[in-house]
Amino acid sequence: MxxxxxxxxxxxxxxxxxxxxxxxxxxxxxxxxxxxxxxxxxxxxxxxxxxxxxxxxxxxxxGSGDSAGALASSTSWxxxxxxxxxxxxxxxxxxxxxxxxxxxxxxxxxxxxxxxxxxxxxxxxxxxxxxxxxxxxxxxxxxxxxxxxxxxxxxxxxxxxxxxxxxxxxxxxxxxxxxxxxxxxxxRVPGTEVTLAPAEATKVNLPTWAWLDGAEFKPVSVTASVEAIGVQATATAEPVSLSIEPGTEDAETHPASGVCEINNGRIGEAYAKGKANETPPCGVTYLRSSGDGSYPLQATVTWQIHWTGSGGAGGDLPDGTFGATQDVVVQEIQAVNR
Known part of the structure; x- marks a missing residue:
């Protein structure tokens, strides 16, 4: 030594x-x-x-962009x-x-x-x-x-x-x-700030739709190699789900688990006019106003990792996660008395 x-x-x-x-x-x-x-x-x-x-x-x-970041292993590995x-x-x-x-x-x-x-x-x-x-x-x-x-x-x-x-x-x-x-x-994977509708401020008991840009959330990979000995391997990360934590117990997530599975390459569904009272496939309904402040909504994407390498080697590595927090303002619905 x-x-x-x-x-x-x-x-x-x-x-x-x-x-x-x-x-x-x-x-x-x-x-x-x-x-x-x-x-x-x-x-x-x-x-x-x-x-x-x-x-x-x-x-x-x-992945690229200012908000891209490294994965955290979902296990102790x-x-x-x-x-x-x-x-x-x-x-x-x-x-x-x-x-x-x-x-x-x-x-x-x-x-x-x-x-x-x-x-x-x-x-x-x-x-x-x-x-x-x-x-x-x-x-x-x-x-x-x-x-x-x-x-x-x-x-x-x-x-x-x-x-x-x-x-x-x-x-x-x-x-x-x-x-x-x-x-x-x-x-490095894309940032996980979700798009919300309503965008500026949501209302108490009004379903808030949440989704991510499907164009950004696609598999990413890095290849590591040592040419001197002819050895290489590629680790690939694929997004599999989005987890939403509303930032308060006074809320209901959609689905109830708070985990939005990726469907046909899409994470959540973009809001469309006329769906204000429908239950979104991915989102949250706040039950109490945030008052003069806001709630810290945490959005975390889970990525599955697999790898291939020289000589036909390959396998799986522990899932990785990457998340971000964003402030959500929740207002009371104002009633007009005549």
Whole structure:
């Protein structure tokens, strides 16, 4: 295990977009004092990706707009807070480690053990130079937001031959499934402010219709890839329901569960003239005025997540949710006495 100062050293970017680079050109020799690095890359097909911690994310099919946001898992599961990916060629690992040893910053005994481990004295085979072009040294990367567990990837550098799977005992080494989980964290879905009718202010005991723009609520996806090892995965989120919480107990939701299922790609139904007294398929009826204030209506969309990846891999990931709160003014119906 490396000391923290070595483990948390620099991260190199892997360009993983089609036609953007050859696999043997992916790792460059530059390092930076950060746990993750981001860099936009454009492939020959025009696809734009962002490199984060050795993985390229294609976000071109993501949700957009100022109100778009990340999904929250509906369970206790969360995407990996750190992971392992190819990081150095043999020559690059040598260029990275030897200055550290020369500085003596980790102590003579540690440096001696490291030199021995990497067979540093052998000019032909040290650092696996005899395997140049046949594999990479892998190392850890950390989610830049440092969620709980970000420091759990503390394995020393390890070698993986091209075409071989990473060691089974190394948790969160990039595989199609791990890439799908990382892609999950990069998914952004549209904002969930619902359209209401009446729009300005609703009335007590008058059904309020609620719906979302069906054109925006369609599947979104993110693809994560590491071209150096030919592995990729796409995580896709599809909207399945809208949950409405009126913001007060003095209200009735439609349907009674408060959960509006998506029907034929539509979330709720737009109000049409002449339906003021009908019960909406999705909405709420407030039973009490909000007075001089308003009620905080919470609208949350649930998204189902599935993924596909290299070699025909695929499966499901926990549902995700994304919601927003909006103020609703509820007024008493004014009676006119003659």
């Amino acid at each position: 490396l000391p923290a100062m070595v483990v948390a050293s620099t991260c190199l970017s892997l360009v993983a977009l089609p036609g953007s680079a050859r696999a043997d050109d992916i790792l460059d020799g530059n390092t930076q004092n950060s746990t993750t690095e981001q860099r936009a890359e454009t492939g020959d097909d025009g696809t734009v990706g962002v490199t984060v911690g050795g993985v390229v994310f294609d976000r071109s099919k993501n 969360s995407p990996p807070p750190c992971w392992y990916a190819p990081k150095y060629t043999p020559e690059q690992l040598q260029e990275h480690l030897e200055p550290i040893w020369e500085a003596g910053s980790t102590g003579y005994e540690w440096d001696a053990k490291q030199r021995d481990k990497y067979n540093a004295g052998d000019e032909e085979k040290g650092f696996n130079k005899d395997k140049t072009g046949k594999g990479y040294w892998w190392a850890s990367y950390v989610n830049k937001s440092y969620p709980p567990g970000w420091d759990s990837c503390d394995e020393d550098y390890f070698w993986v031959d091209t075409g071989d799977a990473p060691p089974a005992n190394v948790e969160n080494a990039v595989t199609p499934e791990v890439l799908a989980e990382l892609a999950y964290a990069e998914i």
